[in-house]
Amino acid sequence: MTIHTTYSLKNYNSFAIDACAERFVEVFSLDDLSAVLRENHPKMLILGGGSNMLFTGDYPGFVVKIGILGKDIIQETDTDIILKIGAGESWHSLVTYCVENDYAGIENLGLIPGTVGAAPIQNIGAYGVELKDVFESLEYVDSRTHDLKTLTKDDCQFGYRDSIFKHQLRGNAIITSVSIRLKKSKIPEHTSYKDVQSELAIQNVTTPTIRDVFDAVCAIRKRKLPDPIEIGNAGSFFKNPTISHAQFLDLLLLHPEIPHYSQSNSDEKIPAAWLIEQCGWKGKRLGEVGVHPNQALVLVNYGGAKGSEIIDLAYEIQASVLEKFSIKLEMEVNIIQ
Numbered sequence: 001m002t003i004h005t006t007y008s009l010k011n012y013n014s015f016a017i018d019a020c021a022e023r024f025v026e027v028f029s030l031d032d033l034s035a036v037l038r039e040n041h042p043k044m045l046i047l048g049g050g051s052n053m054l055f056t057g058d059y060p061g062f063v064v065k066i067g068i069l070g071k072d073i074i075q076e077t078d079t080d081i082i083l084k085i086g087a088g089e090s091w092h093s094l095v096t097y098c099v100e101n102d103y104a105g106i107e108n109l110g111l112i113p114g115t116v117g118a119a120p121i122q123n124i125g126a127y128g129v130e131l132k133d134v135f136e137s138l139e140y141v142d143s144r145t146h147d148l149k150t151l152t153k154d155d156c157q158f159g160y161r162d163s164i165f166k167h168q169l170r171g172n173a174i175i176t177s178v179s180i181r182l183k184k185s186k187i188p189e190h191t192s193y194k195d196v197q198s199e200l201a202i203q204n205v206t207t208p209t210i211r212d213v214f215d216a217v218c219a220i221r222k223r224k225l226p227d228p229i230e231i232g233n234a235g236s237f238f239k240n241p242t243i244s245h246a247q248f249l250d251l252l253l254l255h256p257e258i259p260h261y262s263q264s265n266s267d268e269k270i271p272a273a274w275l276i277e278q279c280g281w282k283g284k285r286l287g288e289v290g291v292h293p294n295q296a297l298v299l300v301n302y303g304g305a306k307g308s309e310i311i312d313l314a315y316e317i318q319a320s321v322l323e324k325f326s327i328k329l330e331m332e333v334n335i336i337q
């Protein structure tokens with residue numbers, strides 16, 4: 001491993017913000033990671049694929065990119081398989097590998113940018129499936145004690161774009177591997193998401209395989225979401241907010257067409273993209289930053305934008321949604337200062 005100083009992070013964050021790290025290293029093993037931790041650097045940032053991070057300026061500390069690779073079958077029965085995957089593996093490559101090997105469970109999660117180690121932090125989810133649905137356990141190194149620890153699914157306290165890593169373990173857990181349980185099958189379990197159904201119908205697929213669902217999801221995402229290689233972005237910038245049933249009924253009177261998903265406790269989840277679009281932001285461009293024309297949840301860097309310009313746009317969007325709907329949008333992206 002090589003430690004770099006004053007190192008550009010442009011290729012290490014999907015917004016393609018040209019911020020510099022004071023020090024930068026990529027670690028490829030637990031031994032590398034232990035050696036870095038022994039330095040006891042006072043300000044350290046752990047980086048996966050950088051697909052959910054917004055650098056607002058240069059990072060005055062030590063950026064440690066996790067490059068630990070490997071996919072191992074650690075348990076197998078006639079019906080199930082448990083795979084242990086190195087945190088540095090690309091999530092999309094893992095999904096592709098599973099589809100190619102007829103391991104069912106994560107085919108709906110194709111084309112999500114980022115690494116396997118970052119996936120549990122926000123419990124990645126799309127098209128009716130979340131990581132928690134297949135999650136078995138993970139290993140992490142505690143950055144305070146340097147011990148390697150294991151967490152089960154219950155320990156991780158997964159919720160919508162949420163986990164223990166955003167709360168009690170925030171900033172202290174360096175995920176080094178994730179284990180998932182998949183079915184040895186070509187048959188997908190989750191095909192009811194509206195967009196997936198329409199895409200399968202367009203393809204004339206009536207009895208879909210996991211390959212069909214994966215292809216459908218990739219086609220939808222390619223159509224709606226900008227490829228970070230071409231236009232810097234971090235996927236959904238905001239979470240979909242949940243509001244009380246009473247607030248929902250008030251809004252329904254003013255906006256009878258409001259889309260919503262009823263939650264088990266009678267709260268309602270509202271698509272943030274709809275709220276943003278209603279405020280006139282969809283497709284808007286301000287200099288080098290903007291709101292994507294095909295998906296209003298995605299803020300983009302058209303080239304050369306500073307992180308601070310993106311965050312300013314995000315604040316403006318939050319303010320207008322709050323004013324029009326009395327809903328406070330919460331950011332999904334991590335703001336790094």
Ligand code: EPU
Nearest residue numbers: 126127128235236238239240259271273274277294295296
């Ligand atoms: N909508 C709009 N305008 C838009 C886009 C969407 O009004 O520009 C409304 C429509 O009513 C649409 C609804 O929002 O039916 C839902 O849209 P979509 O299916 O695209 O999903 P989303 O709620 O906007 C979430 C995730 C995405 C994930 C999709 C598909 C969050 C914050 N985002 O978006 O995740 O791919 O569902 O499951 O939950 C990501 O996290 O980076 C991400 C892309």
